[in-house]
Amino acid sequence: MTxxxxxxxxxxxxxxxxxxxxxxxxxxxxxxxxxxNLIPDRAQGSGEELVERFVQWAERVQATTARVATLADVPAAAADFLNRHNLPQRLRLAPHPLIEGLDWSSRPLIEVASGRAEAHDLSSLALAFAGIAETGTLMLHSGPQTPTTLNFLPDNHIVLLPARAIAGSYEAAWARLRAAFGDDWPRTVNLVTGPSRTADIEQELILGAHGPRRLHIIIVDDDARQEG
Amino acid sequence: MQSTAFDFENNAHKALDDAELRQAMARVATNFTGGRAAAAARLPEFEALRDRAVEIKNHTIANLDHYLALFERNVEKRGGKVHWCATPREARETILSLCRQVGARTVTKGKSMIAEEIALNPFLAENGVEPIETDLGEYIIQLADEPPSHIIGPAVHKTKRQVADLFHEHHRKYGKEKILTEGGDMVAEAREILRQKFLDADVGITGANFLVAETGSTIIVTNEGNGDLTQTLPQMHIVISAIDKVVPNLEDVSTILRVLARSATGQEMSVYTTFSTGPRRDGDLDGPGQFHVVLLDNGRSGLLGTEKQDLLRCIRCGACMNHCPVYHAVGGHAYGWVYPGPIGAAIDPVFLGLEEARHLPQASTFCGKCEQVCPMRIPLPKIMRHWREESFERRVTPVVPRTLMEAWAFVARHPRLYGLGARLAARILKALGRDGKIVSLPLGSGWTDGRDFPAPEGRTFQEMWSARRGARS
Structure with a gap:
């Protein structure tokens, strides 16, 4: 018997x-x-209400946010973030059509490359599958177009989040993930609530323990891709 | 780890004399308790969520075989493998043979209490595989060669100066000569050194806070991101967990997650909650090529159907120890084994045997705070009481206290004898008193060494009661 x-x-x-x-x-x-089982009131609501609540809770846990109208505004928002923190103008992009399709010509100084993150990458631009308003949490998943290393290796984690992807509760986000993947479930699903931190030395809160020191979320109101 | 639970009394005395420990424990007593209270107050549904969480776990435990089998099927459907282990030895050997399959020289580790339970690190090291703890707290105590003193804050007993000294001693070989004074600099130095370890490791070992039967996922809940680098970068991810961690589906785990971080650290949600399901898929650019889940029993199944079954609901949040006056006084190491505090007092005897751990269920004032804050509403004092009874009945309790207890039980069941004894005691104690206080009490020095004992006024309550009734009629 085993x-x-x-x-x-x-x-x-x-x-x-x-x-x-x-x-x-x-x-x-x-x-x-x-x-x-039981969805708290805080996770109820729709549309603009949820976007605002998402921002409020995400900022409470030291994430920063920017809100832009269309995908065309994303490069400028990413560049602003890099400039504000005096960071090198280099980004590792998720190899996803939505991200690779961004037009960087207005920001010619930014050097971009697609792929998984490597040890020397300082900043990444990833794509969230969903936002969860009740705690300001991002849902990201692994896949050929969305490698997980982008979420953990770079010091600066920039995440593009379409406004319509913001759900109220964890359960609502799971329902969307099930609908998108069915039985073809991704290897990794990350729920990310703020940048990395530790309180292991005298319970003092210090950001950037092993994962990103900064988490910047760019919320895009209209994520329709412009042709041509 | 080698248990010193049998020596709890000595351990506790030593801890009480440790000034740096006192300082560290004072922080636990204020920060964690305040954080939990504030988080609970911010969520009006918190108490109702606790009730639902209890229902979910009770349902899961009553149908544990069903959900474990479903979990296994779904892990294997996604290309992973489950390894069932009855004992710590089987679990250690399974993990070592997996490491050897890929010729592992170093393994990075995320925080895992089950890995402590099976004493994995020394075993791997003896067999030529170097384990590297990557959670900052675990890293600190690995350098100090100490066990964790808290289940979510393993280095909570260390002061900043002690950490600085440890880093100074162990980081010199990496060319780090400075003695640091700021917490932020210490975190940055550990980050830099461990980053290379993540990149070089052959295997990553993590624990699991939960196992989801519906999807075959294992879940880790962390704040640092070390568990994610641990499991994403090497070619093999091994999860070491236990059979009581399974929950039916994603809805269920979402409910429990709403009470976990709030009870543990007072956060609304921990920073990284990661669901891992099988190895990397075709076309994925990163992730481990192999995914193994080692599931330990180690006596847990023996709790089913007993008065201690509720222990299987525990989600290891640490709220019970954060709120425990005994834990605040003696710290985690005094308990002498992996799980300290009230949960340790209730569960360590399961793993160690009552002979070894008999002091732990005694290490409680039964103030009830642990049960009050436990998100899973585990009746910890009741379970400790069961252990005390068992200890007495099985004659694990030594002969002197057992005889005294038997004598007490006899007296308490004989009212006349009790009345006589109480009258005698009241008079003797009154005679010993000066100004209503007793400064030194034979056989009671444990009390009077630290404070005066109030002297009774000479008559018992029963005497006064019957006198008053007599006066009335």
Whole structure:
């Protein structure tokens, strides 16, 4: 008998008469219903209300935000961020059509390259799948166009977030991710709430422990791609 | 780790004399408790969310075999592998053989209490694989060669000066000669040194706060981002976790996440909550090529159907120790094993045996604060009381206290004898008193060494009560 067989035999014996025991079919039905348990009021609402709440909670945890009208405004917003912190004009871009399609000609000084992040990359521009208003949290996932290293290796993490991708609750964001991926679930899903921090030395809050020291979120009201 | 739980009394005495520890523990007592209270107050649904979280875990535990099997199926569907281990030894050996498969020389580690439970680091080191802790707190205590003293703040007992000295001693080999004074500089120095370790590691080992049956995902909840670099950069990701971490689906884990960070640190949400499902997919530009989940039992399944089953709901947030007057006084190391504080007092005997850990369930004033703040509403004092009973009944309690307890029980069941004893005691103690105070008490020096004992006025409550009734009728 393997350790697995022994464990499941023990569990079966111990749980046979357990209060709250349900049939496998009932457990499967509970799982498939995917009913949210309790969504706080703070996660309710829609549209502009959620965008504002997202910004409010994200800034409370030391993220910075910028709000722009269209994708054409994103390069300027990214450049402003780099300038404000006196950072080198270099960005590692997510190899996603929405990001690669940005027109950098108005900012000719910025050197851009697409791909996963490498150890020497100081700043990245990533794409969020969703925002979650109740805690100002970003949802990002891995994939050929959205490598995870962009979210952790660079010191400065710039994230493009379409305004319509902001959901109220974690549950609402999960529903959208399930709809987008079905059974083809990504390797990594990151919920990111503010820049990296530690309080391990005398409980003093210090930003930039191992992940990004800065998190800058550019919210784009209209993320339709301009042709030509 | 090697247990010193049997020596709790000595450990505690030593801790009480440690001035730097006192200073560090005072910070725990104020910061964590204030943070939790404020976070709970900001969310009107907090108490209702705790109730729902308890329901979810109770449902999961009653159907644990179902959800564990589903978790395993979904991990394997996405190309990962689950390894079932009954004992710490099996878990250590499984992890070592996985490391050897890829010829690992160094492994980076995210914070994991189960890795402490199975004493993984010394075992890997003995077998030629260097483990490198990357959570800042864990890194500090690895340099100091100490166990963690808190389940979410492993170096919470260290002062800034002690950290500076450790870095000075151990970072010289990297050309860092300066003695640092600012926390920010210490974090930056550790960041720089560990960054190279992340890039060089062959295997990344993390724990898991939760396992999601629906998707076959493991979840880590961190603030630093070290767990993410640990699992994203090397070619193999090993998750070491235990069978009580599973929850049915993403809705369920979302509910529990709403109470986790708020109870632990007072944050609305920890910075990084990461869901890992299988190895990297075709076309992915990063992520580990292999994904293994090592699931430990180590006696947990034996708790099912017992009066201690509620312990399986624990989500390891640390709120119980953050609010515990005994933990505040003696710190985490005094408990002598992996899990300190009230949860340790209730659960360490499961892993160590009551003979080894019998002092821990005694290390409580039963003030009830731990149960009050536990997001999972685990009746910790009740469970400690069960251990005390068991300790007495199985004669684990030594003969002198056991005989005294038996004598007390006999007296308490015989009212006349009790009345006589109480009258005698009241008079003797009155005679010992000066100005209503007793300065030194034979057999009671544990009390009178630190403060005066108030002297009774000479008659018992029962005497006064019957006198008053007699006067009335």
């Amino acid at each position: 350790a697995r067989d022994r464990l499941f035999a023990n569990l079966g014996r111990a749980l046979a008469m357990a209060p709250g025991r349900v049939s496998p079919a009932e457990a499967a039905a509970r799982l498939d219903r995917r009913t949210p």
